[in-house]
Amino acid sequence: MNEQLQPLKKQPRAGKAGRSGTQDDIVYAHIFEAILEQRLAPGTKLSEEALGEIFGVSRTIIRRALSRLAHEGVVLLRPNRGAVVASPSVEEARQVFFARRLVERAITELAVEHATAEQIAELRQMVNDERDSFSRGDRGAGIRLSGEFHLKLAEAAKNAPLISFQRSLVSQTSLIIAQYESGNRSHCSYDEHTQLIDAIEAGNGELAVNLMMHHMDHIDSKLNLDEESASDDLHAVFSHLLQTKKPGRAPAKI
Amino acid sequence: MNEQLQPLKKQPRAGKAGRSGTQDDIVYAHIFEAILEQRLAPGTKLSEEALGEIFGVSRTIIRRALSRLAHEGVVLLRPNRGAVVASPSVEEARQVFFARRLVERAITELAVEHATAEQIAELRQMVNDERDSFSRGDRGAGIRLSGEFHLKLAEAAKNAPLISFQRSLVSQTSLIIAQYESGNRSHCSYDEHTQLIDAIEAGNGELAVNLMMHHMDHIDSKLNLDEESASDDLHAVFSHLLQTKKPGRAPAKI
């Protein structure tokens, strides 16, 4: 209870201040950010009361935020047992990547058709922000911005269901990267993003799709999904110790 | 206030009665069913208090159910102004169908690979139920079961994100069909479903995909999406009357 995420900043939230449903979003965004930046490790229990106290809102709001996070797959909501940060298995990660390839291909093709000049400009801006984050060493922000780039691209594709799906996939992907990325720091694929924008702006759909698929290959080549690098399954983690002796008692909640 | 959907049946809910989170699901399922069977017309306001009284639960539960329905796109949740049954526009319908083609293609290919014999059998059973519903003249149940068939197929594909997305797409598709299906009653595409199962069981992926794409074509050829058949946008409805006179006052935010 000695760590405070943010003692409730009222969130500038430029512009649409009239919106009432903003409180949810604040909490949602902060938890989401914390998860991506690995300040909240996979498996961490998210107590409603504790979070409510931290953010200065009641459990009602927290509950809504958690529900939303659960729907996007970054939080696991166990009935009567509370919420925990999701820890996607290798199999789940593979499924997410499969779906992403599918969606990214379609989005890229659509974006070539429908992206406006303004959206192209916004995309370039996002790549700049992303590069800055990585050069500052802010890995969490970098991962997040990288995800937001793909989300922005989805918006340029102008297909509401795909945008919604992409949001969920990007969230989960970010979590997977945060969890499985192997040591070599070079996640910095922002130059691939730049090339992608160029191809889209040039209207070269085929090239854009190829670049995107390459980009996807790069991303999961950086992950070590081949073996469980970390697991919340205690038996898997300590399997090398387990001589079929007595199983002992479950070693407390880690 | 003179129509009661269900005066709170305790829902037999065979088996897992211990689960507490069940109440949400009951409300969710009932509203969902009512929308698909067009007992609730698009645009109908869904008052939290009224629904709570009908189902014998508090607004808390209703709110959760509505939130879930909103996330799937069959209910529109307007901040501070309550929930209404969604009335997808033609453009939205097109986007949903685009996404569905994408997803159904992938699902079909995966199902050919991963479907078990048991799942094939379940699929056949569902087609039977669907045929029965249509022959009974129960159009709403038919639409719903037809949707559930596609959902079951997604499960056979064994990709969690795709299943989740498909659920959302199928829900919206059902709503679109209920809203836009042109007069000719023959929505009964269950024989196409049967052929599809045969191809999948035979392991003929190419044929299965072709059948599925054909199936998609059939579905939206039955809809008249070419013109707005009915709209809740007053300006669109009466656009033929609107001479470019003075813009008057900003005509409320619809």
Add this chain to the structure above:
DNA sequence: AACACGGCGATTGTACACAATGAATGGTGG
């Protein structure tokens, strides 16, 4: 000594009460 059972504490699930927002309506002025 190990297993099983039952009480206890903590956390979530639900309902309700109050506050805030938006829409409708009646009144007033031009």
Add this chain to the structure above:
DNA sequence: CCACCATTCATTGTGTACAATCGCCGTGTT
């Protein structure tokens, strides 16, 4: 007579209290 504005009412948004459920731990038994 029409348009604008203030008040009122209904409905949603939020906070909080109570109840139900689950996991944990001590005790008793085999």
